[in-house]
Amino acid sequence: MSDGAYRLGDTEVTDEFAEAFPMRYARVVITAATDAWALEAARSMTGFATSVIGCKCEAAIERPLDAGETPDGRPGIAVLLFAMDSEGVGERILERVGQSVMTCPTSACFDGLPDGEKRVAVGSALRYFGDGFQASKVVAGERFWRIPVMEGEFLCCESVGVDTGVAGGNLVFLGADDAHALVAAQAAADAMRGPGIALPFPGGIVRSGSKVGSLRSSSIPATTNHRMAPTLRAQVDDSFVPDGVGAVFEIVIDGVSEAAVRECMRRGLHAAADAGALQVTAANFGGDLGPFHFPLSELRDPP
């Protein structure tokens, strides 16, 4: 064990750090007549949004909202969506609100980031679906569009705020076998979700960690992280998989701020330890690419 490594119970925490990058993000609040319909809309909207490389954005449910927290007093879901620039955020939001929220029974769409440094159009672009029959209302200084649909009206905020967040925070969980590793990762994911955090992969967890580029072809941008693949342990020289480890999972974290990501990692780390992870580590690119570094050594204190 090197200098920064430590143990939390039976879990080894390596002296690694997660390396993260600035990304732009928006928060969309989806409401509906019931929790269930709000969740349907949010799931649909955040589907196929795992990796900015493959999906042009990363998005996830941030948290469910009580009726008391939403602009229209109905149950809601806050969704965070990250992309490389605000234009990208705007385009993705427009596609996803248009296809997944407007189409969903009883839904309405609101801005969850009113003080964002930039704004991107939502209702002001979707309104054309109203074919001239759309109408707008300004409530407390904010404009909303009413787009007539078969059910009644789809109410959509004019625009949403965009801010700069932090993407690419991560934790990697090693376990004795797939079941144990997954238990630890799931416990971590459950602990990590919360305000300001999006875990974009299915259930928050990714099993197919990747590396940049390929060992064999220059045209493939990303390939499997062979050094973390337990099955390759015996056939590659540079495997990171320690003896006794049968499975590895990663949780990728997009957050609204460095602090949010750090605290999220802290929660995940300790939850995974409590759940019996053999080892928890983090992925980076050597530290020269991302301006945000989250050394696991700084997460030793419990949340």
Next chain:
Amino acid sequence: MTLTLTALTSPPARVDLSPLVPETTRGRSAIEVAGTAIRCGRDRVGVGELFAVSGYGTDELVLRGELGRIDRIGAGMRGGRLRVEGSCGDHVGARMTGGEIVIDGDAGAFAGAELRGGLVRIEGSAGASAGAGYPGTRAGMSGGEIVIAGDAGQEAGAAMRRGLVAIGGRAGDGAGLRMLAGTVIALRGVGAEAGMGNKRGSIVSGRPLRPLPGYARAVRYRPPALALQLRRLRELGLEVPDAMLTGAWTRWAGDRLELSRGEILIFDEEEVAAG
């Protein structure tokens, strides 16, 4: 201490108080303000002749006493806060662009007429033409909010283009006359002849109403935008029954003699009874 003007007695003629707003009194002493000339009838008089002035000018200005003949309070105001402890005359907050006026009592005619921005809040009732445009104006109120806890007189929100006129009580006849857009809500109902010539505005009546022939019944539904607005009314201090937030409203589209893009929304009490 906040600059406070207390009317000594009801003035002999109507007074135009528009020169005194927080931005003109800020940083001025009571003595300076008392020396300001204002118009009383056809005469110009010192503020001190009509009001006892105390305190020192800040972003807030307080008026007290019998103010029924004091017109144009806060007219053209651009910011700050003006509090009227009592009832006031006509044109309060007319053509104001920002800031907040609170009137504890009633307001006269043309309260918040041609409002551009800011908030006019009337705890009592308002006279005719609250939030309306002056005669001949094609585009009247273009922003801001007028909140009237009591009733409003005739033609509230006439010619308005944007903004909200929220009435806790009843609106008189002719609400939303020739309105271009914006919203007039009267929780206890709007009077007859509402929304004549309405282009794309919303008139919301908490009580049954027979719309003019230019309107056609569309549907009974729960308008999501209205829920948002009614919740805003609660924030602004009006008592909105839960049933209005959750219940059904009947939408009448019109005025078909204009653009036909406006609406009258009428609360459907039967729905409540059924529910």
Next chain:
Amino acid sequence: MTEIRITGGAIHDPANEVDGEVRDLCLRDGRIVDDVGAQARTIDARGMVVMPGGVDIHAHIAGPKVTAARRLLSDDRRDDPIDRTELLRSGTGGLVPSTFATGYRYSLLGYTTVVEAAAPPLAARHVLAELRDTPMIDKAFLILMGNNQVLFELIRDGSAHLRDAIAWWLQATGGYGVKLVNPGGVELFKQSNGVIESLDDTIAGFAVTPRQVIEAIGSAVDGLGLPHPVHVHANNLGVAGNAATTLDTMRTLDGRQAHFAHLQFHSYGGEPGGPMRSRAPELLEHLAAHPEFTVDVGQVMFGDAVTTTADAHVSTVLRDLDGGKWLNHDTEVETGCGIVPYTYQAGNYVHALQWGIGLELFLLGGDPWQVMLSTDHPNGGSFLSYPKLIRLLMDRGYREDQLGRANRRAIRRTALLDDLDREYTLNEIAIITRAAPARRLGLRDKGHLGVGADADVTIYHDREDREEMFSTPRYVIQGGELLVEDGDLRRVQDGLLLSGRAPFDPAVAEVLEPLFGERYTVAFDHYPVRDPALREPARTVEAS
């Protein structure tokens, strides 16, 4: 009486072929004189430009349609109040100012004579009463005669009394001259919302054609020798392709004196309902060959205007463009009236083309004595925009800057991009704003600074910014009295009512009376204005 000596100014008096000569100008008893005594007040005009007072040959300032426009536009003037002072009456400005404000503002602009170009004779008392409340300026009005059913009958019958009838009407109303507005077409509009398609259309019920009306009244006015010739607002105003009608109207009047109003609105090529083109060059060519004709341009200025016209059909077209306010009033036997507020937008193809055609009329080399300045106030823009228009004419750099803001497609269809480098001189401005209008109005004592002329003098600072220069004259003197100094009114006077008169056979009354009885709801005896208070103070200009 006041004596004034204006010293050291550069005199621009084109009627007397004086072009910027620096010399003294002496005024006494309301006239320009050779010399005044040593006690005379001296106005030091060194570095200044001295011109005759401005003369507006075509504007709409008084009468029922102007007051109707005031009623229609109560929202336009409230941000332009004019306070009463010891000297001045209060009022309101905007596009159609109240009467006192109209007088004050014309005077502040250096104008001393203004012609109300379209008065229904039946409303003469109203026009006169408003003019009486329009102080400062001398004023005249033209009476509408192009759709008069009684005259139609005389024309149809080839009556020898037509001339007498016209002279009688001037006498009955106090009018100065004769105006034709869409001759025959207003009657057609009142009959059936109809329009004139050719000058040879028959006007139902009267068996006369617009051509006959134009020809007969034009000849009659010419024959009477009235100080101002027939003043023509041709048929089909504003319609694409109307230049053909305008040329046809001119040909109908060839050889007779005539003034064509707001020619810009009548200079369009294309087909009705289709895209408009400019035919200004062709009309200017025709003008050049016909010295008996003059025109005023009727320039449109970008911004707000209000169209107020006897040509009521035009108003229904404008009404349907944006669905805004519209006012119509039909006056029995005589005319119609339509009012629609309107905004000319630089980016709009038609508006930019109209703007460009106006400038073409000014700039394509016409004789300034034939082509006078007007905006057809308030139809093309307020008279307060004249200084800006003058700058457009005098300052090529400014003009090109403004051209750059206008709709490109429209401007490309004009000659304005063809390296048009003409810049009006001060003398040319003096011609189009005073000398030519005064001459055309037959006002021999106005529009020039020769000895014996009315002492109507405007003195400007000679500033590089011509808009600024012409917006605020340094001094305005009218009738020998100093009215304006540095943008302030110093003295108020009523101004004269100018009336035109020609002798007529009183027996014409026997012809007219039965026709009146059939058509008017006002008795013949009650029609003429007799009340002296309405007709004074006056100056009558006799036919020659």
Next chain:
Amino acid sequence: MSEPLICAGCGLLCDDVTAEGTALTPECALGSRWLAARRDAGGAAASIDGAPADVTAALDRAVELLGAARRPLLHGFDGATVEDARAAVTLADRLGALVRVDRAPDPEAVARRGSSTATLGEIRDRAEVVVVWREDPEVTHPRLLERLGSGATLVVVDDRDTATAARADVRLRWAAGRDLEAIRSLHVLERELPLTEDDLAGELRGLLDRLHAVPHAAFVHGPGLGGPRAALALYELVRALSDQRHVVTLGLPPVAGSAGADAVLTWQTGYPAAVDLASGHPELALAVDEGVDVAVCVEAPARPGVTTIALSALPVADAAVHIATAPPGVAAPGTAHRLDEVPLALAAPWPADRPTAAQLLARIGEGLAR
């Protein structure tokens, strides 16, 4: 002996009238009453607080009252001349007073949308359908129908059996409270849109068919139409109908004189009906009466409860000062505007032994200047 006269008994200003005594030819009961009241007005030349006084003393008192007034009002103009109104607005401007033409047509509808109107001759010669809307001109403007000729179909909208209704070719009898609805319904039908409520539909369709069948029609309306919104609705209907034909309205003012006074107020100040000059410049007066302490009432009944200086040919009850004027059109000449805005010169067949309101207003102005 019979005198030619322009009768100012109503806004029609009939100028084909002669008077013998107080009997008019052609006969007109309203005109005769108007003339009789003014020829026999009698009474003191002036009074102060009801007691006879000489004119100079009364003027002095008027000057004193106005000089001390904080919120003076000049109003009235029933049957006044243009000259009277002109003098009144002049004095009001000097005083910084309110001016109100009491029976001015409501200016709001015109200011909002405009209107389409015509002189009597246009309607007489062209209109084939004349719709009189809840007015009874046979009583208020007795010669109106005669002057509009007999060619047109007369439609009367009124549920009362009035004298005018008795002459109607077609009667429509819905109640007054439904006028606005009826006009808007007509407009809806004109636009070929479906009507949602149709108990009036049959009658309205019938009326519209009549209007559609002719190239010219006129609506005659007045205070019976009930408020500016109804007038606005009517003007908008007329505008819609005007697309395919020529349709105009003729307003019936309740008195003669108001049309001219309203024109004067508009041309001198820029605003119609009621203007406040207290600020030093004209402003539309939107709520007039409250706070008025002294009123100058020109040829009209006084306002109750206000100290009134009445300048009037007829006696005025409860005036602080009354000065009798030479009755316009009877003993005083002047200009008046007919209800269709045609200006006419009132004759003055009887000798004037009293001043006109215009003269008195000018003298008050001189008094105030001293």
